[in-house]
Amino acid sequence: MPMNTHVLLVTETWLTSGSFPTNWSQFHLYGSKVPGAFNRGSGGITAFVSPSCPFSVSQLPSYNAHTLSLKVGTLTVHCVYLPPPLSSDKVLSLLRSLPVTSDTILCGDFNARFGSLLGDTNANPRGTSLLPWLEESSFSILNESLAFGTPTFTTFRRQQEVHSIIDLFLTNIGEAALLHPQLVVESDLSLGSDHRLMVLTFEYVPPPDDTLGSGSSGGLAPRRQWKLSKLRKKRPLGLLRESFRTSVAPLVGSLSGLVSAPPGVCPDIDAINDSLNQCLYESLDSSIGVKSGRPGHWKKYWTQEIEDAARERDTMYSRWRWASRFAKVETWNLYQAAHRRFRSLVQAAKRRSWNQFCSDLEKDFSKATAAIKRIKRNKECSATYSHPDGPTASVNTMASHLASVYDGSLLNNASRLAAPSNFSDLPYDVSTADLGLFDADTLVSLIKRLPNGKAPGPDHLKAEMLKALASDIAPVLSLLFTLCSQWSYTPALWRHAQVFPIYKKGDVSDPANFRPISLTSVMRKLFEFSLMPALDEHSPALDVAQGGFRPQRSPLD
Incomplete structure (x- = not known):
């Protein structure tokens, strides 16, 4: 994922409550619990917003159980996960219920195939039923113009690799406002998913009437923060007092x-x-x-050894993707071995981190109560x-x-002296x-x-x-x-x-x-x-x- 990514949208999170351990801001559409499965969920969508994101991001009301809606600057963004069991009529009803402005982006897992329109090998009934809606809503599919024929979903069926294009970016923004758009479908990343990471970048020029619209936040002054924990140390405290006396x-x-x-x-x-x-x-x-x-990285167990193993796994995955014929078998085995080593290192590091965490809680009661409050707070939806x-x-x-x-109507009307x-x-x-x-x-x-x-x-x-x-x-x-x-x-x-x-x-x-x-x-x-x-x-x-x-x-x- 590019380091300058501002908003990351993830579908099928299986998250039913709480949040993920990361310093990025999060907005959730929680999934539903699977009957008979211990703490396992289905569906769910999460939006991660980078601490360096220059735009104001807020969550809009949930219009249905399959859409996470956001306001990113002046843009309206709807991220959807439309599972295969939904009927075409239900999908159309859900999409028509979404509020659409002149600068709207729809993205996510549509499970709709449009065949030759996007360079896909096949079409399905859902894709066919969505074509009239696209035309009447003035939406265009960015995959068609920016990533034609590039699969977004890869799986194996009967020992054969199968590709399809079901993850889409749709927009009604005109070409004059959407400048230098690029849609990259990452095919060489091992993410543990059949779906591929898609990165959309563009420059947006809002209409003249919207230049002072809802995305403007220039008048808000960010909170100033200092490393107050250093005040417990004698030397920084002495420096603070000396500097203040002088100034x-x-x-x-x-x-x-x-x-x-x-x-x-x-x-x-x-x-x-x-x-x-x-x-x-x-x-x-x-x-x-x-x-x-931006606080410290949440993965406290991450080490250089794990970082090297992750890079080796990604390298082996890329080699397997581009290997030909019988070389695919050898490179696949190498990738599987690298992946097993990476997972083994991560699991061992997590165990060590967990044991250290439990040990710290046993030694310090205040840390234990703080941890319980933090866990409880993370499970609550604010x-x-x-x-x-x-x-x-x-x-x-x-x-x-x-x-x-609170207009003061109950207060004494006597005017105060200046x-x-x-x-x-x-x-x-x-x-x-x-x-x-x-x-x-x-x-x-x-x-x-x-x-x-x-x-x-x-x-x-x-x-x-x-x-x-x-x-x-x-x-x-x-x-x-x-x-x-x-x-x-x-x-x-x-x-x-x-x-x-x-x-x-x-x-x-x-x-x-x-x-x-x-x-x-x-x-x-x-x-x-x-x-x-x-x-x-x-x-x-x-x-x-x-x-x-x-x-x-x-x-x-």
Whole structure:
């Protein structure tokens, strides 16, 4: 498979739940369990999306039990597995039920043979019945123009090799929009399947009206990540603290002057907060390094010996494919021997890896519980909201729904005063402000209370980063929080949230069946912790019936 593959579609996965162990994103159409067969399934389709894929990919609602539908950028992609027992009428009904846009691709195992149209040796009734549908739907078969006569399925019957063309790529995209298309059918790869790997590459030029369509995601900023595990080591931690002290020193001087002698005009608190964040980013980059979005390879048992055996197997398979006459017998035996050696090495390595895994679980109870949670999570199917018109339509529809529910109609309509812009407009005397509210020692203790392992907000900062710098960053935050209190203003980034819809139950195409969660800045949370004691003094006591959102309580109480 080419290293630059963005989306990989696999039919007949036999997967009935969970997911495959890989760092690629996965979308599943689960198969059905075979009666009487232990944990074995039939059918099923999976789409793997590379971490380096430059396009937004989302799963569309399942329109039938044989199709996995995706939105890849602006393209609509339907991958099908149509088993042979399905009648031609049923197949036509399934295909006609699929939503078709002006840029749709259908692919997969159709089990339909079109004879001379594709350069196949025979045709079958399913292929014949699909011809009128292809014409009325304006679909063309890319195998005809890009891989004419190239078999996609090879098997042996009565000791004879049999070929057919049943795995197809169909599209209604015009030639003007589909540039430089290539369809490669790999025949020299030993994949343990009768079906051959097919690779379709092309450049797509959307119509002018679609250039700002649902595939655009340029406005989304990727999350910044760092190798936080290095903070457990003394040297990287020391480098982080030293780098932060050096980079933040000029900012501390500016903050001290603004707090001790407030200017006549409100300072740019947003820019000050951005400068502090930048100091943190640069210190993290230079000390512990940026973490790649792609985790380590999942095959921990893979060794160079196994890699060499895999290459030897593929070499023998290629020789057998191109051998002639009696040489085929010898090369086939060589391939079988190479394949047996490869499988033996893999199975032995898997056993060693499994034994090591079990040993680690016995030694560390926390690893055992984490592994159980991970296994349970992988077996669960997490539903995501999607829209047939793509990610942008999904976001807009969900935003409209949330706005209709959380529109603030139940709040007091009294308008809030705007933040003061001049010193004379301050709501209280700055000179008498209680600066002890944001004492550095108090902030250190509050930083230690922040929970670990939480997703960051829009500023990419996590509690673990602040805890590593608690004694160094607390004085800086003390000045910043005091400045915010003086001017009755907090940075806009603290008031932004990344909202994610979490599926509850019911129809996944209904936005009302999702509840929102908000990811906010850890700086905002720390600021709220600092204000909480003073607010509690003036707040009425909570009703005894209040159980939700209280320590050691729940709504069930």
